């Protein structure tokens with residue numbers, strides 16, 4: 020999947036969210052998208068997934084099967100989890116056993132006959148994750164996939180990412196919580212002021228301890244994360 024000079028804004032008078040983005044996610048690679056809140060990560064992911072179209076430029080080499088996990092699963096639809104996943108499986112021509120197998124793996128089996136609107140946020144997120152992988156995706160796009168998941172399910176995200184890339188798919192994932200540490204070997208795209216800065220995986224990592232005033236802690240953590248650093252903890 021390749022962005023070729025992609026420009027995007029939400030309206031004629033709106034500011035540009037992306038200005039001439041030119042990056043590529045190669046088959047078998049994992050790309051982690053970093054950047055502060057509101058900088059345009061979700062927008063870029065939706066352009067990559069084909070949910071949004073560029074205002075200028077184009078997205079090329081998008082594989083036939085794209086799995087897209089939005090930041091918030093749209094749970095307002097009038098289906099049970101089983102009906103929704105069965106429909107998604109039919110649309111993607113996924114194998115017949117895929118719904119039951121993914122439901123089991125994600126701990127969704129007890130909730131399959133619950134209506135989507137009645138699911139907890141985390142369980143709905145799991146349905147969102149399941150629908151994206153029912154058919155093996157050539158490109159898997161995950162918007163903050165850890166959000167709302169319990170500890171048991173969080174560990175599944177890097178597992179699923181590794182399986183998709185091992186099968187030759189590309190994975191593009193946004194991360195504002197430093198979960199990138201769980202994705203060794205990932206390329207980083209850092210988005211700032213409408214531009215993407217791509218950098219290779221951190222091959223050799225060291226831990227640097229810094230002290231900041233309490234009042235500045237939140238802002239410092241956010242800034243360091245936006246720059247692509249991993250925050251291992253805050254204490255004191």
Ligand SMILES: Nc1ncnc2c1ncn2[C@@H]1O[C@H](COP(=O)(O)OP(=O)(O)OP(=O)(O)O)[C@@H](O)[C@H]1O
Nearest residue numbers: 029036054055056057058059060061062063090195
């Ligand atoms: N549907 C929309 N209509 C108009 N403006 C939008 C829309 N969606 C997002 N924006 C604006 O585009 C900019 C980028 O938003 P986006 O959601 O892509 O950022 P983000 O980096 O994903 O943020 P966060 O980390 O908070 O999820 C923001 O200024 C936002 O207000």
